[in-house]
Amino acid sequence: MSSDGKSGAESVDPEQLWLPPAEPRRGRRPSFSRQAITAAAVAVADAEGLDAVTMRRVAAEVGAGVMSLYSYAPDKETLLELMVDHVSGELTLPDPLSGDWRADLKTVARLQRAHMLRHPWLPAALSTRRVPGPNTLAFLERVLAVLRPTGLDGAAKLEVFAQITAFVAGHVAHEIAQADVTRSPERAAAEARYLAAVAADGRHPELAEALSAPGRPLTPDATFTRFLNRLVDGLDTD
Structure with a gap:
């Protein structure tokens, strides 16, 4: 203080x-x-x-x-x-943009993720309100141009930018934390047995159904892409 x-x-x-x-x-x-x-x-x-x-x-x-x-x-x-x-100042979007705002917004998010992985302290630094400086404003200007085809008003565009940045920061913070955790094969097997027992106890039918679904790639890139697609493809511009 x-x-x-x-x-x-x-x-x-x-x-x-x-x-x-x-x-x-x-x-x-x-x-x-x-x-x-x-x-x-x-x-x-x-x-x-x-x-x-x-x-x-x-x-x-x-x-x-x-x-x-x-x-x-x-x-x-x-x-x-x-x-x-x-x-x-390291954040640079392609010029010209593709014109597909959803694709371009996903490019923004991927750039931000790579940027935060290079600077692992950034998610924590961004968790408090920051006053945008010249480099940040230059990047924001480009992102607002990405969102121009949406027809959203200015306030909504700023909210989308904040939403994407918050998503990326939170995801990267979790990604970094998971990478720092070393789990033995024995621990992983114990966790799997525990979840199997919980799924079979009859008290968690929704969880049992979820755990029985086919597995998906769990690499950091694949997981980030799935989450990002759900977020951006589901954005409402009406």
Whole structure:
């Protein structure tokens, strides 16, 4: 929580962070750039997770004193805003688009998934409200163009973008967590026996029917594609 009682991204002033100053900065040329500091923070997060990103650690990475960093990012929340927008510059949609908005929206989601898997800290960083910076806004502009053929109004388009992003973030967070879990063959067999016993007890007929259905590919790519198709193909534009 910040000193003014606000927590998280609410303490970040978007005008101060993203809009250029009315007058050019005077005085001695800065020793570091905001870009370099942000890139260093991203590298730490990619390698070790968000908890490893502290002002002291980032200062050490760029060879700066901790106090000197505060003129570029006054707190970790501001640094996170910079980090999210920094990596958003990697998101590039094909140009021109296919014109099939559902196909193009699925391309958006696949790009976001690959992006979040490259930066596993992103789902957690996006779980709090973020103020979109220039790179994020550039990507959003392209996604809104994807949705133009739907005829949805502006507010609905923004909701679809938020819905897709939230789906991808949640899915990737689960995907990463599952990849981190090491299950022995014995544990997997025990779980299978347990579910078989539950399905046979007569008290869970719906579950028994679901478990008796033919299996489907469980690779991360196949699972993501099935979930994504259900979401996008089911979107109502009326």
